[in-house]
Amino acid sequence: MLVETFPVGVLSCNCTVIACERTREAIVVDPGGDADRILDLVRGNHLVVKHVLHTHAHFDHVLGTREVKEATGASLHLHAGDDFLYRDLARQASWIGLELKDEAPPIDSPLQDGETITFGDHGTLVLHTPGHTPGSVSFSLSLGDEMLLLSGDTLFKGSIGRTDLPGGDTKKILASIKTRLLTLDDDTRVIPGHGPETRIGLERRKNPFLQDLVRGGPGGVQPPRGSKRPGGVQPPRGSKRVSG
16 A cells, blocks of 8 residues: 655645555545645556545645645545634634635535545545544554554644644543544554654653553643644634634
8 A cells, every 4th residue: 555644835734645556546634735746646656536534624734625626536525523614724824824815625525433435445444533623533544564543633743732722622632542542552653643653552651641641540731841732823812712
């Protein structure tokens, strides 16, 4: 199976292209910008993109969606919990001084927890993992010799997603990680929404935000000074947090 991940867009979102080697059918996850680079990879490998999937609807994961959709005819998928963010991409982008002229293309089918999105001989399981946003999801699939998790902005190497943006909820993101992600095998390879890859076992042992969860507590204890929480964008001062 072809798996290619590379940073795109102004906030270096990890875009991942996964394809069936036999049929060349593919999925594109989080096309957050640099659509030409994504499409060059698609065309260079003679891929047929069946689905464009989004882990959530922050603008830095969506900016290349229209161009990829128009070039490939792929269907677009997003969890309905993030519809309010998807409809408000222009305001999100304005937080860092960007101006969006085009509205986001319509979603073809909402993602459902537990459904499998198929491409060629393969499929990816949708895991609803709210907290970073109400509609955040992760994608789990088998690569044959290992399991792969695309965790979006829910889980990072050594950190977790921020919850101070509209719809964020700290209790929910910790619950999602505890019940949906830490239940996976330690060897599971994790590609997060930003930054380097990791493994579930490494995060179970080393992630400072998760140690209370691992010990059976509620989580959310203060991590060591210097620990970082990547992902998302900074809203303007005075913006209100809306719990999901």
